Amino acid sequence: MKHFLEDLNEAQKAPVLHKDGPLMVIAGAGSGKTRVLTYRIAHLMEQGVDSFNILALTFTNKAAREMKKRIADLVGSSETKNLWMGTFHSVFARLLRYDGDKLGYPSNFTIYDTQDSQRLIASIIKEMGLDKDIYKYKQIQNRISSYKNSLITVKAYFQNPELLEADAMAKRPRLGDIYQQYVDRCFKAGAMDFDDLLLRTNELLTRFPEVLLKYQDRFRYILVDEYQDTNHSQYLIVKALSDRYQNICVVGDDAQSIYSFRGANITNILNFQRDYDDVAVYRLEQNYRSTKNIVNAANAIIAKNKNQLEKVVWTANDEGSKIKLHRSTTDAEEGRFVASSIFENKMQQQLPNSHFAVLYRTNSQSRAIEDALRKRDIPYRIYGGLSFYQRKEIKDVLSYLRLVINPKDEEALKRVINFPARGIGQTTIDRLTVAANHYNRSIFEIIENLDKLELKINSGTKRKLEDFVNMIKSFQIMNKGADAFTLAEHVAKKSGILLEFKKDGTPEGIARMENIEELLNGIKDFVEGQKELADATGDLTEFLEDVALATDMDKDTTDMDRVVLMTIHSAKGLEFPYVYIVGMEEDLFPSAMSMNTRSELEEERRLFYVALTRAENQAYLTYTQNRYRWGKLIDAEPSRFLEEIDEKYIDNLTPVDNYRFKPLINSDIFGEVDKSRLRQKKPSNGTPPAAGRPTQDQLRKLRKIRPNIGEPTSGGPMEMPDLSVGTQVNHTRFGKGKVIKLEGAGNDKKAEILFEKGDVKKLLLRFAKLEVLS
Numbered sequence: 001m002k003h004f005l006e007d008l009n010e011a012q013k014a015p016v017l018h019k020d021g022p023l024m025v026i027a028g029a030g031s032g033k034t035r036v037l038t039y040r041i042a043h044l045m046e047q048g049v050d051s052f053n054i055l056a057l058t059f060t061n062k063a064a065r066e067m068k069k070r071i072a073d074l075v076g077s078s079e080t081k082n083l084w085m086g087t088f089h090s091v092f093a094r095l096l097r098y099d100g101d102k103l104g105y106p107s108n109f110t111i112y113d114t115q116d117s118q119r120l121i122a123s124i125i126k127e128m129g130l131d132k133d134i135y136k137y138k139q140i141q142n143r144i145s146s147y148k149n150s151l152i153t154v155k156a157y158f159q160n161p162e163l164l165e166a167d168a169m170a171k172r173p174r175l176g177d178i179y180q181q182y183v184d185r186c187f188k189a190g191a192m193d194f195d196d197l198l199l200r201t202n203e204l205l206t207r208f209p210e211v212l213l214k215y216q217d218r219f220r221y222i223l224v225d226e227y228q229d230t231n232h233s234q235y236l237i238v239k240a241l242s243d244r245y246q247n248i249c250v251v252g253d254d255a256q257s258i259y260s261f262r263g264a265n266i267t268n269i270l271n272f273q274r275d276y277d278d279v280a281v282y283r284l285e286q287n288y289r290s291t292k293n294i295v296n297a298a299n300a301i302i303a304k305n306k307n308q309l310e311k312v313v314w315t316a317n318d319e320g321s322k323i324k325l326h327r328s329t330t331d332a333e334e335g336r337f338v339a340s341s342i343f344e345n346k347m348q349q350q351l352p353n354s355h356f357a358v359l360y361r362t363n364s365q366s367r368a369i370e371d372a373l374r375k376r377d378i379p380y381r382i383y384g385g386l387s388f389y390q391r392k393e394i395k396d397v398l399s400y401l402r403l404v405i406n407p408k409d410e411e412a413l414k415r416v417i418n419f420p421a422r423g424i425g426q427t428t429i430d431r432l433t434v435a436a437n438h439y440n441r442s443i444f445e446i447i448e449n450l451d452k453l454e455l456k457i458n459s460g461t462k463r464k465l466e467d468f469v470n471m472i473k474s475f476q477i478m479n480k481g482a483d484a485f486t487l488a489e490h491v492a493k494k495s496g497i498l499l500e501f502k503k504d505g506t507p508e509g510i511a512r513m514e515n516i517e518e519l520l521n522g523i524k525d526f527v528e529g530q531k532e533l534a535d536a537t538g539d540l541t542e543f544l545e546d547v548a549l550a551t552d553m554d555k556d557t558t559d560m561d562r563v564v565l566m567t568i569h570s571a572k573g574l575e576f577p578y579v580y581i582v583g584m585e586e587d588l589f590p591s592a593m594s595m596n597t598r599s600e601l602e603e604e605r606r607l608f609y610v611a612l613t614r615a616e617n618q619a620y621l622t623y624t625q626n627r628y629r630w631g632k633l634i635d636a637e638p639s640r641f642l643e644e645i646d647e648k649y650i651d652n653l654t655p656v657d658n659y660r661f662k663p664l665i666n667s668d669i670f671g672e673v674d675k676s677r678l679r680q681k682k683p684s685n686g687t688p689p690a691a692g693r694p695t696q697d698q699l700r701k702l703r704k705i706r707p708n709i710g711e712p713t714s715g716g717p718m719e720m721p722d723l724s725v726g727t728q729v730n731h732t733r734f735g736k737g738k739v740i741k742l743e744g745a746g747n748d749k750k751a752e753i754l755f756e757k758g759d760v761k762k763l764l765l766r767f768a769k770l771e772v773l774s
């Protein structure tokens with residue numbers, strides 16, 4: 001049998017065989033960085049390093065699981081159980097369960113998700129009597145999160161004149177007080193938010209040298225994938241832990257740094273050589289993932305960025321077909337194109353669904369794609385958006401479970417104290433909150449001691465509160481003997497939640513019940529799975545932690561053959577034979593929010609590089625001329641990124657006679673990106689369309705300069721039907737109907753139509769496929 005090192009090329013072998021001391025692998029997409037990391041761990045173990053001494057930090061927990069499996073295959077042992085592997089958050093949550101008590105946290109601390117944090121902040125803003133239009137809870141949560149990731153504690157905040165002034169200027173002088181309250185309340189509730197998992201780890205390692213020493217000694221070998229996207233807090237943890245043995249291996253690609261909006265700091269990778277002594281730097285150049293066409297096009301795109309490390313990427317793979325470019329008129333049509341293209345490729349090549357991925361810039365773009373896939377009966381799985389565990393009914397059940405583990409958990413308690421309704425009103429809850437703040441106790445403790453306190457709560461309500469507390473306590477007793485599944489099933493029934501949705505009887509209620517069933521199945525699965533692990537018991541604490549830290553990627557179940565829909569951000573590190581990148585339009589991709597500075601635009605370009613390099617065999621780029629955004633149909637122009645790809649890599653699927661692929665702007669001429677200039681730029685052929693009839697494209701561009709210019713109706717995508725109120729029409733998809741209202745004029749003319757099937761739709765006549773019947 002050949003040795004596993006033979007699976008690697010020479011350049012990859014070097015970092016795998018590298019002895020002790022810091023090393024860094026910098027290389028482009030698909031060159032085997034993750035593979036090197038995996039094989040290095042296998043090699044270390046083969047050399048006799050105790051798996052107990054290895055820590056690997058990955059982008060998703062799923063990636064960690066797959067890596068573990070691969071390593072077990074390579075070294076043929078069950079030793080991988082002792083490897084600490086996972087995302088920063090899950091690894092350090094685990095560490096804090098062991099040692100967080102030194103900071104005053106219980107070992108069963110709750111993990112607040114973003115929704116919990118936001119609810120708590122909203123509640124604090126209300127309690128402080130602040131204007132919620134100025135103090136927007138989501139924004140405030142964002143700010144607090146970024147402070148924490150930069151290790152700016154409340155104290156540091158109040159000592160920083162610049163921050164104080166900035167928030168005062170933004171008319172939010174009380175931000176620091178909210179921050180203070182928020183931190184206190186989380187602490188009192190025995191809860192950590194996501195950012196705390198890193199912040200508190202840092203605090204622990206800084207304040208308690210003996211703890212630091214313990215973990216330095218344990219994690220003698222530390223490996224980090226996707227190092228380019230670590231934030232300051234993560235950087236410091238890695239730095240501290242690796243300081244003693246300096247056996248730190250990081251792999252990454254500066255060209256794929258795409259999380260700066262969440263505080264990721266590209267300088268961490270750029271400065272690695274400065275931070276450690278005698279860093280060995282390895283480069284990989286051969287891409288094993290994609291065709292020549294894709295590799296070359298991606299190289300050309302990223303070359304437009306000024307700020308980057310020099311890199312070579314080539315491939316010995318086939319030339320492959322060109323990147324296919326498709327233009328449509330509306331986003332719905334874009335969706336239909338993607339669905340039928342997937343369908344055709346599947347049929348022609350006999351491929352499973354899972355070979356196809358649709359990537360987009362923002363979650364809201366998925367809807368049109370989903371609609372089209374459903375119509376074609378193509379199964380898909382969507383990542384992102386509201387995750388399963390954030391659905392109302394699921395969070396309700398989970399909140400009961402959280403209370404069982406940690407009755408101080410304020411957010412969980414507020415969620416379910418009166419759900420299902422048991423006659424405990426908001427006023428009562430407000431009073432309890434005030435009392436809890438006053439006595440510096442949790443609401444649960446206040447209820448336990450109602451008799452001793454003089455609160456304005458009548459005896460009927462008091463009894464209800466006590467019943468609630470007693471119910472939770474009965475669950476706690478049960479939890480001592482039962483596994484997570486048995487308990488969760490009992491809780492779903494006894495709390496009345498299942499009955500509540502059953503009584504509801506609407507399709508929604510039924511769907512919610514089914515979701516709860518799904519949750520229970522998931523818990524059962526989890527319990528079975530955990531039983532196989534040496535150091536796990538399958539109890540409730542473990543399950544809740546798993547849920548709180550599950551990234552979208554982690555929720556794959558066995559039923560895998562589905563087309564994958566996700567944002568480009570979450571596609572990092574993955575690969576698919578066919579990739580569709582949709583919505584290649586200005587203001588969408590690059591995003592309108594990220595075009596103010598060169599560095600923002602460069603990050604968007606890196607995102608495009610990440611997207612394209614996910615494709616193994618075939619990439620599609622699609623864009624539309626009109627798109628619904630913020631409830632309005634807007635004109636869209638092709639993304640500047642399209643013109644940055646040399647035409648020789650592109651196969652334009654849109655018929656040539658109505659499409660001229662001309663650059664709107666020439667980014668070489670534009671040193672700095674200036675949106676106002678982009679908007680006013682004349683069509684690139686320079687001459688106004690005086691001679692002959694202007695093309696659609698020219699007209700669209702001109703309209704942007706002089707919004708009032710008319711457009712000949714005959715040139716539009718579709719003849720506009722002549723309608724008045726009462727006209728009977730037939731629509732290709734919705735069937736027969738009657739016009740009930742008309743509005744707008746010219747290109748914006750819309751008709752509201754009542755269809756025989758019962759629904760009313762507002763259609764833009766320029767595009768509506770209508771046949772006039774009477």
Ligand SMILES: Nc1ncnc2c1ncn2[C@@H]1O[C@H](COP(=O)(O)OP(=O)(O)OP(=O)(O)O)[C@@H](O)[C@H]1O
Pocket residue numbers: 007008009012027028029030031032033034035036253256287288289572573574575613
């Ligand atoms: N030496 C090799 N022989 C065969 N296949 C390889 C080799 N090296 C890498 N591969 C394959 O190439 C693909 C890309 O590898 P990998 O995911 O490790 O790259 P990466 O550098 O981590 O990419 P990304 O930057 O996108 O994270 C994988 O399918 C991997 O199995």
Ligand SMILES: [Mg+2]
Pocket residue numbers: 033034035573
């Ligand atoms: Mg990788």
